[in-house]
Amino acid sequence: MAKDEVPRKELQGTLDLLVLKTLAHTGSLHGYGIVLHIQHASEELLRVEEGSLYPALHRMEQSGWISSEWALTETNRKAKYYRLTAAGRRQLALSEESFDQLVRGVRAVLRFA
């Protein structure tokens, strides 16, 4: 693992948030695209472990946060595209808020420490 990458463990709880946010941003995207997007958007700080992305996608789909359909990529390959549902949008709002709180809390502590 590269030094400048945030350790995987820290990422676990926020993976859902990142995926939801990505889909909210891009509208519809396949798994590989999500990996790339997170990597780019985080200025290469965050790297999603590809093995854990798909279980997470499947779980979110089963929970009704995202829906999926098969479509062709611009390079003419078949891929499964994911899209946010209304429930997913609600979930995103909740996750963003709690993440904000976490960040604010940690920041506050860091200032004092």
Add this chain to the structure above:
Amino acid sequence: MAFFRRIVNLFRRSRIDREIDAELQSHIALRTDDNLAAGMSAEEARRNALLRFGNPTATKERVAAVDTSLAFGSLWRNVRFALRQLRRSPGFAVTAILALALGIGPNVAIFSIIWATFLAPLPYPHADQLVVVWTHYKGERNPTRADDYAQYAAQTHSFQRLDFESWLVLHLTNPDHSEDDAGGLQVSPGFQTKTIGVRMALGRDFLPDEGLPGKDHEVVLTHRLWQERYHSDPEIIGKFILIHDEPYMVVGVLQAGSADRTGVPFVTPLILTPGAHTPHFGNVVGRLKPGITLTQAQAELSVIDRRIALQRNSGSDANSWSVSVEPLKNDWLDHKLQRNLWLLLAAVGLVLLIACANVANLLLVRGTSRRQELALRSALGATRGQIFIQLLTESLTLALVGGAIGIGMGWGIMKLAMTLLPDLAKQSAEAVVELNIPVLCFAVGVTLLAGVLFGCAPGMQALRLNLSDTLKQGSRSTGGRGRTPMQSVLVTVEVTLALILLSGAGMALHSFWNLSYIDLGFAADHILTARLQPRNTTPQGGAPTFPPPDQIVVQQHQLIDHMRAVPGVADVALATGIPMHGYNSFPFSVAGQPLDRSHPPVADLEAVTPSYFSTFRIRLVRGRFLNEADRIGAPLTVVVNETFAHRYLSNADPLTQRLVMQRIEPGNNNNAQQVEYQIVGVFHNVLDNEHLTGTPQPEMYISLWQAGWPYVAFAVRTAVDPVAIVGGLRGAIASADSGTAIQDLEMMQQVVDDQRTGDRFEMVLFGGFAGVALLLAAVGIYGVMAFAVAQRTHEIGVRMALGARQGEVVALIVRGGMRLALVGIGIGLAGAFGLGRLMHSTLYGVESADAPSLAAVAALLLAVAALACWLPARRAAAIDPTQALRNE
């Protein structure tokens, strides 16, 4: 919905697998494309893509695992975990499983009897269409007149078939030429196979015209008669058997089953034509047309019945008659027995509750020692819900293992109960008591209910668990009273329920005790009785004729001589009636006293031989018994019982009184002359009532040697086992008069014992279940106290280090436990009073608040509770203070 989708996914595994596969492959392909675009060689690009992705198979499994863990996976994991937990603490597991089996077994047994007796649909096709048409007279059920039936059948449109069955005592000659009087059933042709739906084992049912004069000598045998008397002769169809000395052709044999259990050996046909009068009474059974309701059928029959009643009774009495259509079911069971069965079901319900309380307690104790584990789990991220579900799964696993053993135990109890209650099978012909699907469903339902009941206790305890406290405390004991309030409540409930059950058993025992010591007024052991039926006296159609009385007396003397000669016979008596077979109400007057003609005094009149008194060992109170000198020509004499003397002769010396009554003459009921009988003795009351608990009736015994009455019963006192001389007696009776048939051969002791069957059933089962309850309650108290002592080891060590003596420590512990027991007993006594009111009508000589049995069971329970407290208390007192403190 989501849960449903996950489950569906589990079953669509292969399709989902393919889809995941495709998605992962597409991911790798996209990455490879990008790598190629970045300038890698084709091989390198693919290798890099695969490397970055990791093991695709593992990923696929992890995706699939999402479904499994979301649905069943967790359940299965919990069950496996539960089984592992049980294996790890076998002592706990065995105790809990045994307690549950003891709680569930009796429920299965009693429910199987109740199901078969009250609830099960009759084992006939479309049993819901089968109805009984009851005639009611002044609101009471009454058999129906055959004439009425014929009119119903001719006029109704509600029934597919409407049939008539009537009972008739007929003489049956067996293949070995012995004769029995058998209760035969006469039915309208087609009743068995077409209306009820019974199948024939051999041959056929009656044809529609069989039963008309000239075609009525056909018979259908029950399977049992065919098996027992005709050795299952496969060639029986077309053969003739003798009924009432007339040949009847066997046309069919019914299939084994309900017909056998009614005790009717054979069926003959009966056709009733409207208009032609027949004297029969019987039951009307019908099969409704599809779609016709009971109410519709009843409305139609009521109109028809009203018309008939008006024709017949041209007046006021017509209003007393009514008709009802009711479903055919087992509702002719003895009321007391019905009540007992429901009471027993309630009792076993209580046993199960106690068992549940017990297991809940064990689980709570274990839950305390598992606090660490649960706290750790929740620290590692298990939600409260998950922990609750896991604990509930453990409880249900425990319940199912206990339930499986309980079902086996229930089968055993059921078999035992059936041997205690042989009459049950006879009384309800359709009832087949067995472990069938409905009973098993009940057992599983009860098991799951029990699992949830006791499983909630540790679950709730775990929900209240304070994480940081528990982890902080480490293994240190919690101090305080050493038991949770929930445990105290459970123990109190156990004691309460156990006391209620014990009181039920105590009252049943008390009642049975009373019954066993009822004064019969005679010695029932070694006595064989039967009625004798002189055959020639009832030619069909004509009036019976009799030889003159002195000739009858001579014949009866000869009969006695023949019977006395049988080896093993000690004494022989003949009489018009035998004890415990009912009484009559014969009008009489006391000579010299004014007679109220509208309400003459009545008493039971029997004619007996002088040997009657010695045979039954009746006790003399005053004067003398009848003897051989009281014969035809001698002054007429009578002896009366104490009740008679008390009721009718209270202000005179009975031995100076004479009774005036009609002379009994066979065939002459109305115009016999009034004669006077001198009272020569008073004897101690002999129970004449069919019921052990019946009130004594006034009785008058006159000498059979002065009466010359042809219809008699005999009683034989034997020096050996009565069964052994039956053959000899039959021979002796046949040699005295070959035309005499023997009816209702009985062992007197058996008659008495049969009377107590229901009470013995109630007592043994109630007693057994109460014993189980007592055991469970004792284990419950012991468990909680032992646990409390273990928890308080440190505290006790401190107390003893500070100078507390052993006796004080024991008292401390015992006091704590006995407080719970006393509260439980107090509440239980109130419950016992309620149970007493429910049971009162089934008990004999027992008050609804039966002080002796209540005191006894309360004392018993208290003693057991004290023992259960004392054992752990003694262990507490043996604690070495230094050791206990070092444990810290």
